[in-house]
């Protein structure tokens with residue numbers, strides 16, 4: 001595979017004296033540098049009494065070479081988190097760092113350039129351009145970034161996602177699962193520092209969803225990719241190394257090496273917490 005292979009957790013983990021502080025306080029399990037870091041990120045919408053606090057001061061480090069899922073009840077701030085972390089939206093205050101470099105103060109043109117060259121995106125609705133062939137869709141980020149289009153890598157990635165003979169087809173000739181696999185190949189073509197996936201299995205049946213999740217997992221394990229995925233689905237989240245939970249715009253805990261049952265139980269706890277707090281507020 002042409003993509004840089006990232007060392008496994010076991011390979012990268014070095015012995016650290018007990019007294020030494022962890023490299024990343026937000027996650028003591030991750031000695032590798034963060035792909036993305038959020039520092040005191042606040043995002044509010046509206047003003048005065050209509051102010052919505054979508055993110056209330058998030059401090060998180062997302063490890064390089066890891067697969068992180070983000071979960072939380074509806075309205076907890078998952079999309080806002082993803083948009084801020086991916087440079088699609090600007091925090092009201094706080095800082096977002098990509099590979100250690102602050103991106104919050106960048107001008108819009110620099111931010112666009114950075115998104116095109118250093119970040120990959122996978123959306124629920126695939127977002128392939130129907131007039132382009134599958135191969136052209138995969139190559140589109142390179143075209144937009146103004147770099148040489150690597151047709152060999154595009155073919156390699158299409159082979160990786162199980163579509164070696166589909167390059168000349170149009171997206172409309174593919175199933176939803178196949179289209180999402182093309183979207184994953186497209187997200188990886190620039191060898192991005194991080195791939196953000198927003199509900200990538202939301203529009204797929206169980207079988208296609210499993211295939212897509214398996215591919216994201218493989219992108220991390222054997223291609224060295226870093227994946228951050230927002231999902232509502234505990235089964236999808238269980239493919240990640242770590243699940244971060246948000247509730248009411250704040251970080252609400254995490255699970256390492258999650259299984260669907262423990263994720264579902266944590267989600268049920270978060271959902272149960274809401275009516276109690278509302279009842280308290282009304283009292």
Ligand SMILES: Nc1ncnc2c1ncn2[C@@H]1O[C@H](COP(=O)(O)OP(=O)(O)OP(=O)(O)O)[C@@H](O)[C@H]1O
Pocket residue numbers: 045046052053054072073074075076077078079080081
């Ligand atoms: N453009 C906006 N203008 C005003 N409020 C917004 C805007 N976008 C999001 N919000 C509010 O911010 C809060 C967080 O929204 P967000 O979409 O991030 O939540 P979410 O966890 O992704 O929700 P869901 O799971 O339902 O997609 C919600 O209260 C939402 O109504």
